[in-house]
Amino acid sequence: MVLLPKPALEQLSLIRNIKPTTFFSGIPLIDLSNPDSKHLLVKACEEFGFFKVVNHGVPLEFILKLESEAVKFFSLPLSEKEKAGPPNPFGYGNKSIGQNGDVGWVEYLLLTANQESISQRLSSVFGDNPEKFRRALNDYISAVKKMACEILEMMADGLKIQNRNVLSKLLKDEQSDSVFRLNHYPPCPEIQALKDHNMIGFGEHTDPQIISVLRSNNTSGLQISLNDGSWLSVPPDLSSFFINVGDSLQVMTNGLFKSVRHRVLANSMKARVSMIYFGGPPLGEKIAPLPSLMRGKESLYREFTWFEYKRSAYSSRLADNKLLLFERIPASYILPQK
Numbered sequence: 001m002v003l004l005p006k007p008a009l010e011q012l013s014l015i016r017n018i019k020p021t022t023f024f025s026g027i028p029l030i031d032l033s034n035p036d037s038k039h040l041l042v043k044a045c046e047e048f049g050f051f052k053v054v055n056h057g058v059p060l061e062f063i064l065k066l067e068s069e070a071v072k073f074f075s076l077p078l079s080e081k082e083k084a085g086p087p088n089p090f091g092y093g094n095k096s097i098g099q100n101g102d103v104g105w106v107e108y109l110l111l112t113a114n115q116e117s118i119s120q121r122l123s124s125v126f127g128d129n130p131e132k133f134r135r136a137l138n139d140y141i142s143a144v145k146k147m148a149c150e151i152l153e154m155m156a157d158g159l160k161i162q163n164r165n166v167l168s169k170l171l172k173d174e175q176s177d178s179v180f181r182l183n184h185y186p187p188c189p190e191i192q193a194l195k196d197h198n199m200i201g202f203g204e205h206t207d208p209q210i211i212s213v214l215r216s217n218n219t220s221g222l223q224i225s226l227n228d229g230s231w232l233s234v235p236p237d238l239s240s241f242f243i244n245v246g247d248s249l250q251v252m253t254n255g256l257f258k259s260v261r262h263r264v265l266a267n268s269m270k271a272r273v274s275m276i277y278f279g280g281p282p283l284g285e286k287i288a289p290l291p292s293l294m295r296g297k298e299s300l301y302r303e304f305t306w307f308e309y310k311r312s313a314y315s316s317r318l319a320d321n322k323l324l325l326f327e328r329i330p331a332s333y334i335l336p337q338k
Contacts, residue, residue: 049260
């Protein structure tokens with residue numbers, strides 16, 4: 001059982017100077033059908049590392065079908081679900097998150113975004129008839145990946161990068177190391193007895209990839225960390241998506257965009273189901289600040305491959321600052337040898 005003191009009331013004074021029409025309950029709101037939104041998108045990435053998108057082009061039918069299939073899967077007896085596990089790292093997991101002792105009030109199914117791998121994993125649970133779930137996954141992932149690429153291209157436009165495909169091409173690459181996660185947070189009646197504490201569904205962390213695309217059912221629980229350290233609750237929206245800046249994108253923008261720290265609190269009465277696409281580069285891709293954004297500036301990070309960073313991230317605890325090991329130490333901080 002993981003407990004946290006209830007956070008103080010969130011302070012939102014830092015966003016008072018922004019037009020209220022660009023926010024949803026304190027969350028930056030981006031209309032993807034408006035080409036001028038690229039500037040708001042960049043601002044949201046700089047200040048929050050997180051935003052909500054509408055008019056995203058993902059058919060509601062794909063969203064609802066996958067949610068329905070996910071609910072069916074998580075409703076299966078534990079012995080049936082465990083046929084898709086244990087996670088290593090892909091597969092079904094329950095309460096344990098990763099290999100380093102992190103736990104939460106959650107069960108999940110972690111998959112690669114590769115269609116063939118999805119079919120193999122589902123066959124372990126559904127035998128020769130995983131077709132409906134597989135089709136729902138593939139339709140949804142394809143549509144969300146397309147949206148993620150469009151968002152990355154809008155980011156490039158907003159940053160005035162001449163090659164607008166410089167980020168999206170990493171997700172489109174056949175070797176892209178993208179993953180997909182279905183989370184189920186069961187109701188947690190014990191919360192009512194905890195009084196001044198919350199039950200953690202998924203502990204605070206940042207996402208290591210380039211970009212994360214999140215959608216959940218109509219149950220609250222997601223929170224993001226603001227610059228002052230307080231937590232802002234994110235109201236769910238059945239037909240919209242929320243976007244996270246990942247660690248890799250923070251590095252590629254040399255710290256201009258912020259990888260958002262976030263967590264999920266359990267709900268005492270209602271189950272929460274979330275679906276997340278994590279857009280990652282190929283394993284051998286070198287991650288470093290984009291030259292077009294440097295213009296004589298010093299890099300804050302040393303160059304590394306996605307494989308190196310992924311290996312480091314998987315060996316860390318959930319709440320660790322995973323980028324710390326890859327930051328460059330400015331010359332002025334290095335003490336002279338005696």
